[in-house]
Amino acid sequence: MIVSSLVAALLLLPSAPAGPAAAPRPVEPVPPPATVRVDPALLHRPGTQVRLPPGVKAPPRLSARSWLIADAVTGDVLAAHDAHRRLPPASTLKALFALASLPGLPAERQHTVSEHELRGIGDGSSLVGVREEVTYRIADLWRGVFLSSGNDAVRVLAGLGGGWEATARKMQATARALGAHDTRVVSPDGYDAPGQVSSAYDLAVFGRAGLRNPDFARYAATAYAKFPAGRWSYGIRNTNRLLTGADGVRRYPGILGIKNGYTTNAGHTLIAAARKGPRTLVVSVMNPRRGGAYAVYEEARDLLDWGFAAAPHARPVGSLLPPRATLPVQAAAPPAPPAPHSAPRSVPPTAAVSVATLPDAGHGDGPHLFLPLTFVGSACVAAATLWLVRRRAER
Incomplete structure (x- = not known):
């Protein structure tokens, strides 16, 4: 009762003239970096997808059934054609095999190959020449995978990694974790198998x-190496002609390699990456239908040339990044008030915005639930102070 009377008395006292009330700062969403994402459905549309301002050269017309070019740093897709079309990947699937298996196999570990480890290799497979009763370092076997596309080396490494079926399951899980949902793994070496498919999108991912991955990048960029054969060794050359400049295919400047492939069912396939100045691009090309055995390299070359010229102007048509999980709300300083007459920021109509919105916190002091309690507490303190002053005055 005393507190209530004091509060009431305080409220009846004349108050000093107040200055002009400060305009409350609006609470705006606080987006994390790079929250504007292009609608992923765009890359599921058939045909070529690209967004260029007027006057900028369009991407080259290629004969490949599917292709994609992206910025390897940001993951922004610059252009693509039938990006999610599911096609046999051939030995480009070995890139996924390496992503799934490299972490569990130390490069300097040594292993002596036994006869049973080389069973089950498909007829007509590309081989590096792994021999039973020969001891190899794991790094030697990986060079056999990347340079010679050796299905025999894949067999041994898969056995060391838990077995053929377990490796296929691990590859499938790795693909899903990376946001690559078009890929179905049946044979980890990329050998034609019923139901085994991937896409230009997934290969670029x-x-x-x-x-x-430093180990992956080093093996993928190796043009020549020595492969052990017991007491001697022989030279092997990377079958990616953009990397070696072999067979009349000019080496691409700044090439970082990665992986090529071929089977009768898949045709020629390629994942390639190159760096020019501060920019690194990655391309994937699947099954060119014109130009012969080396058309896959020339079409990749044309894409890279276009990409380096157009990248500063092209707007993304998609992203190689997996969809972001819901971001947790984090405490942050409230944003500064917008400048007078400032125009609201616009977002391209094809972009999807995902932001973490802070609670409506007035001036940034916390949820409104605490404001009435704070006011009552302050009023009580002020009333008690006034009461003491009056008592002293009466005495």
């Missing part, structure tokens, strides 16, 4: 992820 694997290439981009591989560049972030």
Whole structure:
């Protein structure tokens, strides 16, 4: 009762003239970096997808059934054609095999190959020449995978990693974790198998992820190496002609390699990456229908040339990044008030915005639930102070 009377008395006292009330600062969403994402459905549309301002050259017309070019740093897709079309990947699937298996196999570990480890290799497979009763370092076997596309080396490494079926399951899980949902793994070496498919989108995802793994990047960029054969060794050359400049295919400047492939069912396939100045691009090309055996390299070359010229102007048509999980709300300083007459920021109509919105906190002092309690507490303190002053005055 005393507190209530004091509060009432305080409220009846004349108050000093108040200055002009400060305008409350609006609470705006506080987006994390790079929250504007292009609608992923765009890359599921058939045909070529690209967004260029007027006057900028369009991407080259290619004969490949599917292709994609992206910035390897940001993951922004610059252009694509039938990006999610599911096609046999051939030995480009070895890029996914490496992503799934490299972490569990130390490069300097040694292993003596036994006869049973080389069973089950498909007829007509590309081989590096792994021999039973020969001891190899794991790094030697990986060079056999990347340079010679050796299905025999894949067999041994898969056995060391838990077995053929377990490796396929691990690859499938790795693809899903990277946001690559078009890929179905049946044979980890990329050998034609019923139901085994991937897409230009997924292959580019694997290439981009591989560049972030130092071991993968080193093997993928190796043009020549020695492969052991017991007491001697022989030279092997990378079958990616953009890397070696072999067979009349000019080496691409700044090439970082990655992986090529071929089977009768898949045709020629390729994941390639190159760096020019501060920019790194990754391309994937699947099954060119014109130009012969080396058309896959020339079409990749044309894409890279276009990409380096157009990248500063092209607007993304998609992203190689997996969809972001819901971001947790974090405490942050309230944003500064907008400048007078400032125009609201616009977002392209094709972009999807995902932001973490802070609670409506007035001036940034916390939820409104505490404001009435704070006011009552302050009023009580002020009333008690006034009461003491009056008592002293009466005495």
